[in-house]
Amino acid sequence: xxxxxxxxxxxxxxxxxxxxxxxxxxxxxxxxxxxxxxxxxxxxxxxxxxxxxxxxxxxxxxxxxxxxxxxxxxxxxxxxxxxxxxxxxxxxxxxxxxxxxxxxxxxxxxxxxxxxxxxxxxxxxxxxxxxxxxxxxxxxxxxxxxxxxxxxxxxxxxxxxxxxxxxxxxxxxxxxxxxxxxxxxxxxxxxxxxxxxxxxxxxxxxxxxxxxxxxxxxxxxxxxxxxxxxxxxxxxxxxxxxxxxxxxxxxxxxxxxxxxxxxxxxxxxxxxxxxxxxxxxxxxxxxxxxxxxxxxxxxxxxxxxxxxxxxxxxxxxxxxxxxxxxxxxxxxxxxxxxxxxxxxxxxxxxxxxxxxxxxxxxxxxxxxxxxxxxxxxxxxxxxxxxxxxxxxxxxxxxxxxxxxxxxxxxxxxxxxxxxxxxxxxxxxxxxxxxxxxxxxxxxxxxxxxxxxxxxxxxxxxxxxxxxxxxxxxxxxxxxxxxxxxxxxxxxxxxxxxxxxxxxxxxxxxxxxxxxxxxxxxxxxxxxxxxxxxxxxxxxxxxxxxxxxxxxxxxxxxxxxxxxxxxxxxxxxxxxxxxxxxxxxxxxxxxxxxxxxxxxxxxxxxxxxxxxxxxxxxxxxxxxxxxxxxxxxxxxxx
Numbered sequence: 001x002x003x004x005x006x007x008x009x010x011x012x013x014x015x016x017x018x019x020x021x022x023x024x025x026x027x028x029x030x031x032x033x034x035x036x037x038x039x040x041x042x043x044x045x046x047x048x049x050x051x052x053x054x055x056x057x058x059x060x061x062x063x064x065x066x067x068x069x070x071x072x073x074x075x076x077x078x079x080x081x082x083x084x085x086x087x088x089x090x091x092x093x094x095x096x097x098x099x100x101x102x103x104x105x106x107x108x109x110x111x112x113x114x115x116x117x118x119x120x121x122x123x124x125x126x127x128x129x130x131x132x133x134x135x136x137x138x139x140x141x142x143x144x145x146x147x148x149x150x151x152x153x154x155x156x157x158x159x160x161x162x163x164x165x166x167x168x169x170x171x172x173x174x175x176x177x178x179x180x181x182x183x184x185x186x187x188x189x190x191x192x193x194x195x196x197x198x199x200x201x202x203x204x205x206x207x208x209x210x211x212x213x214x215x216x217x218x219x220x221x222x223x224x225x226x227x228x229x230x231x232x233x234x235x236x237x238x239x240x241x242x243x244x245x246x247x248x249x250x251x252x253x254x255x256x257x258x259x260x261x262x263x264x265x266x267x268x269x270x271x272x273x274x275x276x277x278x279x280x281x282x283x284x285x286x287x288x289x290x291x292x293x294x295x296x297x298x299x300x301x302x303x304x305x306x307x308x309x310x311x312x313x314x315x316x317x318x319x320x321x322x323x324x325x326x327x328x329x330x331x332x333x334x335x336x337x338x339x340x341x342x343x344x345x346x347x348x349x350x351x352x353x354x355x356x357x358x359x360x361x362x363x364x365x366x367x368x369x370x371x372x373x374x375x376x377x378x379x380x381x382x383x384x385x386x387x388x389x390x391x392x393x394x395x396x397x398x399x400x401x402x403x404x405x406x407x408x409x410x411x412x413x414x415x416x417x418x419x420x421x422x423x424x425x426x427x428x429x430x431x432x433x434x435x436x437x438x439x440x441x442x443x444x445x446x447x448x449x450x451x452x453x454x455x456x457x458x459x460x461x462x463x464x465x466x467x468x469x470x471x472x473x474x475x476x477x478x479x480x481x482x483x484x485x486x487x488x489x490x491x492x493x494x495x496x497x498x499x500x501x502x503x504x505x506x507x508x509x510x511x512x513x514x515x516x517x518x519x520x521x522x523x524x525x526x527x528x529x530x531x532x533x534x535x536x537x538x539x540x541x542x543x544x545x546x547x548x549x550x551x552x553x554x555x556x557x558x559x560x561x562x563x564x565x566x567x568x569x570x571x572x573x574x575x576x577x578x579x580x581x582x583x584x585x586x587x588x589x590x591x592x593x594x595x596x597x598x599x600x601x602x603x604x605x606x607x608x609x610x611x612x613x614x615x616x617x618x619x620x621x622x623x624x625x626x627x628x629x630x631x632x633x634x635x636x637x
């Protein structure tokens with residue numbers, strides 16, 4: 001029997017490996033940016049077109065590569081990061097597998113330009129689907145430039161599975177932010193379709209966080225700093241009042257590498273225990289430094305998962321350090337009954353030297369001089385036994401009597417009522433303004449019947465009797481259906497009414513959130529929002545829909561941004577449908593809310609007035625019916 005096992009050609013093996021390493025344009029951005037960081041670059045430029053589908057280019061001023069290295073770097077398992085297996089436990093670089101460039105070159109048109117500082121000429125290489133098209137010497141600046149064009153050009157099935165440009169751009173933005181946050185000492189520049197998105201000069205950790213997430217972020221940050229033998233924790237957590245519904249701005253960096261860890265996230269949430277509203281997520285930017293031999297990075301091709309030697313100790317230290325920072329900066333309440341908060345020294349005063357207070361004395365002041373303001377006062381001297389004449393002191397009490405006010409005689413209080421005929425004042429019935437003066441819309445019997453119509457159970461369900469039995473309505477889902485159809489009707493048919501605010505609202509968001517809001521602005525205006533202006537980091541709202549309160553505006557927009565993280569639908573109807581669903585979910589009455597009898601009636605009547613009362617906007621049943629026959633069967637023996 002002939003042999004059936006054979007070695008795969010290199011280009012086929014590279015395409016298989018590319019399925020793990022390169023999932024979307026953001027994967028290419030991550031690998032190229034990390035290679036630039038490993039090359040000791042101090043200035044890195046990222047240029048993309050069409051969310052990275054047409055072009056991803058990374059230019060750095062790093063050490064560059066020689067002619068041999070330039071050709072060898074596209075081979076599988078060719079790397080300059082490690083030499084032997086033991087090096088995996090002392091990694092100080094981002095990459096170490098040696099698969100990224102080979103995988104990218106296998107599924108795209110790739111062009112590389114590189115030059116070392118001591119060389120006069122550099123190397124220019126063009127590759128198309130793992131095939132070397134050309135290699136020649138060229139006059140180039142120091143550093144390396146990778147240009148990846150037409151991603152997945154030879155795998156059309158993978159290209160068809162890419163999402164819209166908005167979604168892919170958000171993933172690219174996430175990868176750029178992760179690398180830029182981990183390395184604040186590097187100057188990063190980001191361009192998309194010719195527009196500058198970010199220009200981040202080298203700075204400290206706080207300046208880098210503020211530079212990426214707008215200037216309003218600065219007042220939200222609480223510094224965290226703890227140094228132990230096991231771990232060094234630095235970074236920032238945000239104040240509880242700025243917590244969000246989504247988990248967008250949450251970053252863990254271990255040895256300057258972005259990671260995802262549900263275990264460490266639980267430690268952060270434990271530190272915020274009792275400080276957050278239900279469902280809120282705190283933002284944090286935490287940099288952990290641990291010995292390289294205590295972690296294992298070689299878990300997943302994306303290298304975002306890490307195994308720690310002693311996770312329990314890291315959990316305890318991280319939780320305690322965050323709790324300490326929240327308490328130190330008076331964010332968390334302190335249970336110290338002997339402490340007077342008014343005597344605490346503010347942090348911006350603690351390093352200042354104490355100064356002697358200045359005292360101003362009026363040497364001409366004489367309390368015994370007679371002036372015009374005190375002319376109606378007369379000096380009085382107490383006449384006790386043994387007192388010296390005119391001394392003003394009593395020997396018995398040894399106290400100064402001061403001045404006494406001269407009281408003019410006044411008429412008796414009975415004179416106030418002279419001339420009033422007390423017998424004519426009789427109690428008579430009065431008609432008060434707050435009494436009900438309008439007639440009732442219903443007869444007493446009808447009102448009594450209506451008041452007994454619905455019942456609320458466990459602040460979650462509304463029971464309403466019907467002829468054949470009873471209806472049990474889920475109050476939250478029913479209100480979602482009512483609001484959803486109202487919003488959808490306003491956006492598609494009617495012009496929504498708006499209520500003007502006395503004081504406009506200023507809401508601050510990050511740059512990518514502002515981009516999303518700009519795209520949603522026309523649809524939000526049809527629901528009743530009125531925007532005065534939109535800056536780079538905040539929006540000004542002067543009018544809101546009539547069924548939204550001022551305190552709910554930020555929650556509605558925050559929920560909307562969270563629901564549209566995966567992109568805005570292309571069609572206008574789908575976009576309006578998504579916005580209506582999101583706003584209905586934010587504003588609907590929640591489970592656990594008490595409803596009056598009138599509110600229960602309005603909710604039940606409004607539900608059955610909807611076009612589709614059977615299901616909520618999220619395809620869940622809004623009510624169930626129980627017939628009398630079904631109840632009888634429960635009692636049958």
